[in-house]
Amino acid sequence: MHRVAILAYDGVVPFDLSVPIEVFGRARLAGGHPAYEVGVCAAGEEVRAGLVSIRATRDLGWAAGAGTVVVPGVADLDDPVPPVVVDALRAATGRLVSICTGAFVLAAAGVLDGRRATTHWAAAAELARRHPAVDVDPDVLYVDEGSVLTSAGAAAGLDLCLHVVRRDHGAAVAAETARSCVMPLERAGGQAQFIAHEPPAPDGQSMQPLLVWLTENLAAPLTLADIASRAVMSTRSLSRHFRQQTGATPMQWLTRQRVRRAQQLLERTDTPVERVGELVGFTSPTAFRDSFRQVVGVSPRAYRAAFPRDAEARAVTG
Structure with missing residues (x-):
């Protein structure tokens, strides 16, 4: 069975963490059999996630042999990425998937260099500034680069996870999973429709x-x-x-x-x-x-x- 390892680390966004748990955990094949073996992996016994603390069921070693490794978003972009998380991503042999600002974690591991990627529109410029080797697209809901996939804001993580299910098991399984999650299988447009209306350029510019x-x-x-x-x-x-x-x-x-x-x-x-x-x-x-x-x-x-x-x-x- 295809193993999905979801990484948990201090400062992870709880919603981002729950999205792949729900989508991949709800996916069922014909006959009702689970489509994935899902596990949450962490380096320590307890992980801080916003207002809560959680205990992961697996250690990071479990992610090494996973077919898919999911990196949820980080709440504070200035928090350093734990070296053990970077090592786990570099050691992973399966495809890598990020949700929202999880793209910063993938970028810190160097796996986005030379690739097109996305993240939450409000953080896209910062991702491009910190990692100029990454081709950042701020307008789309998700980017599929084959072995590396990235999504925009948290809700776009649902879109990307359903896309992965469809890629793995076809439209029928994906549609049933979307129905179980009370989600449309596809949403029209990209995240450009959700961007706050930006004001003119900052004062002080000659233009x-x-x-x-x-x-x-x-x-x-x-x-x-x-x-x-x-x-x-x-x-x-x-x-x-x-x-x-x-x-x-x-x-x-x-x-x-x-x-x-x-x-x-x-x-x-x-x-x-x-x-x-x-x-x-x-x-x-x-x-x-x-x-x-x-x-x-x-x-x-x-x-x-x-x-x-x-x-x-x-x-x-x-």
């Missing part, structure tokens, strides 16, 4: 006044030449400085801000979808739908359905 102006004029039909004129730069110089400070071209940044504003309107108002696109500066419903789907991962209508408004929401007519 800050321009970013504020752009944010205040999202509905205007701005071109690159218009933005360069406002910045008193050539379009070439603007594009170079803009990318250095924001990581995007002016038009890419503007599109993302328009989509973020559209997200707010879709969440908080009853304004028709086509009108929302107009209000944030898109020239056609098709351009709005395509840009929204590219940034968020789902259509504007699907996004609105996922974030129902309260009864007092009112249409914006401006």
Whole structure:
């Protein structure tokens, strides 16, 4: 039977720890037989996990022969990764799976170098900063690199574990497992739809006044030449400085801000979808739908359905 070893260590996030226990523990083959042998492994007798302490049923040696080793997230990113955990990951012969900030633990062991990976959107930039050899994708729910798989925030760990079940045993077993967990087998979109609406770049950057102006004029039909004129730069110089400070071209940044504003309107108002696109500066419903789907991962209508408004929401007519 396929062995799943779930690592427990001081500072582990309890929810992240429980997700693989539940998903892999509930998976059943035809006839009702367990699909996995699941065990929680730790170096010591007791592990601190937030407001609770737990006792693992296995030691770290049990993980060495496991077909899958799962690394739950760590609550404090500044806590050093225990050397025994790093050693256990490097010694593992099976595939490695991380949930949420567990990607930092995998990165500390060096197993993410040269690979695409993800983690919680709020920690993605820090993962990229600490481990530049890792290709961090902050927008997806999970990344499957074959022998190494990483997930975004805690709930995305459910998506990834169900994906692993489906990969191992097929869609029917995965669907039944998802039903047992009261989860959809697949969720639309990536974690971009859950990212808090980011403000313009921090004060002190030379582009800050321009970013504020752009944010205040999202509905205007701005071109690159218009933005360069406002910045008193050539379009070439603007594009170079803009990318250095924001990581995007002016038009890419503007599109993302328009989509973020559209997200707010879709969440908080009853304004028709086509009108929302107009209000944030898109020239056609098709351009709005395509840009929204590219940034968020789902259509504007699907996004609105996922974030129902309260009864007092009112249409914006401006």
